[in-house]
Amino acid sequence: MDSTGAEAALLDRTLDIVVVLDASGRLQYANSALERVLGYSPEDLRGQDALELIHPDERPRVESVFQGLVDAEPQADDEPVPTPTEFRYRAADGSWVWLAAQMSMEPALGSDEYVVTCRDISARRDAEATQRRIHRRFLAITEHTNDVLWMFSADWDEVLFINSAYEEVWGRTVADLEDDPTDLLRGVHPADRDGVAEAMARLSDGDPVNTEYRVDATNSYQTWVWVQGYPFTDDDGTVTAVVGFARDVTDRRERERQLLVMDRLLRHNLRNEMNLIFGHAEQARSNGGDAVADDVARIVETGEHLLRTVDKERDIVALLTDDDERVAVNLVAVVTDICGRVRAAYPEATVETTLPETATVRAVPKLSLAIYELLTNAIEHADTADPTVVVSVATDGDSVSLCVADECPPIPVQEIRVLRGERDVRSVYHGSGLGLWLVYWAVDRSGGELEFRTADKGNTISVSLDPVDE
Secondary structure: OOOOHHHHHHHHOOOOEEEEEEOOOEEEEEOOHHHHHHOOOHHHHOOOEHHHHEOOOOHHHHHHHHHHHHHOOOOHHHOOOOEEEEEEEEOOOOOEEEEEEEEEEOHHHOOOEEEEEEEEOHHHHHHHHHHHHHHHHHHHHHOOOOOEEEEEEOOOOOEEEEOOHHHHHHOOOHHHHHHOOOHHHHOEOOOOHHHHHHHHHHHHOOOOEEEEEEEOHHHOOOEEEEEEEEEEEOOOOOEEEEEEEEEEOHHHHHHHHHHHHHHHHHHHHHHHHHHHHHHHHHHHHHHHOHHHHHHHHHHHHHHHHHHHHHHHHHHHHHHHHOOOOOEEEEHHHHHHHHHHHHHHHOOOOEEEEEOOOOOEEEEOOOHHHHHHHHHHHHHHOOOOOOOEEEEEEEEOOOOEEEEEEOOOOOOOHHHHHHHOOOOOHHHOOOOOOHHHHHHHHHHHHOOOEEEEEEOOOOEEEEEEEOEOOO
16 A cells, blocks of 8 residues: 555554455555554564454454455445444454454555554453443342342333342232333232322432332232332432332231230230239238238339339330331430439439530430430449439540440349340340340440440440431
8 A cells, every 4th residue: 555654654643553455354554553552563464364363253253244345336426335343353462452443445446455444442342341240240139139129210111120029029020010110009009009109209309218018919918018219310410210129028017016916915914913913912011010011012112113114115115116217316405304304203313414515416216215214224223322323425526425324233244245146135034134125226226336334333334326417
């Protein structure tokens, strides 16, 4: 191929490989990009069959494309016919480089020479291969979970993704859902559909949702699902899709129902029986006089303690069965209120506080039950008749800590180990730690951490919670 020095210099500056092949595929010319990309100098391949270095898997296809170009009739007005194709080409070091080629007839040279422009697309192909691997792994993961994972368009008129768990949970087919996305609502209990439709609308408007409802007509809508959904937005805040998951929580709902039934039966029956015991105790006091007065007083005291334990059990059941989400809680205001109530209920005790002006945390509203329990427990179990309890709240930016220091005997190590999961829960052999479980579950549901420090005389219980920017 004849070319002026200026033209050759211009071609050598291009990033793409430019070659000229004759009708048999032998290389007649190549610019210097050939060496930059593949490691060959133009002289290395001049006169050789350039198609021989194409990867065997792609060579038949590329040869067919090239032969089609050779056999094609010249176009009107001498317009070239670009023919794009992609293939791997062996480099001088033996590696394979992905190229994207444009083949076109060179009009100025007649019909026996052809210009081929090649661009190195290895980075793009590697990225695509990586993306395919990630996608395959994602699909594998989604097919090994019992949760329903889903993505819909913002207006819910197109299913962008759904895994096969949908069929097991909803009792309907993925194919029907993809054909008609409104099929999702047909699988929801009729009494729950309006609420679900409202939640879907909130998602489309950009608000996350957290809800539970019944699905699957094939088992009379006995399946309960917990659904969390989130809007997917672009840079300007426009909702482009909605994503989320649905988890079968039927067993949990049933356990909660059983727990509530047992709670109500226990409280009702125990209070009735205790009222009988108190009545007989009072009768024994009247009939027996001073001879039985101490024993009767001990019976009444034990019965009242048992009723207080039942009240704690009721609070725990309410804490575990309510669907309370974490909200912003003014911890200083809550602690101040509880300290005031404790001082009024226990005038013999001293409650000292060290509080900042404000400290807002993210917690469940029933965290107040745990704080009240910590203070009253510190007073009731103290070794002195006039106990002192020190309550402090401190912030360090990353967390807010609430500390309650008492004058009680050390909390049994076995109870702390059970709370931490370091010992089998079956090791709980009495009810003295029920208040600690109330504290533990309230803190756990608030996303906080509980720490115990014990000494020969006194304990310090610390609660760490996430702060809320004020």
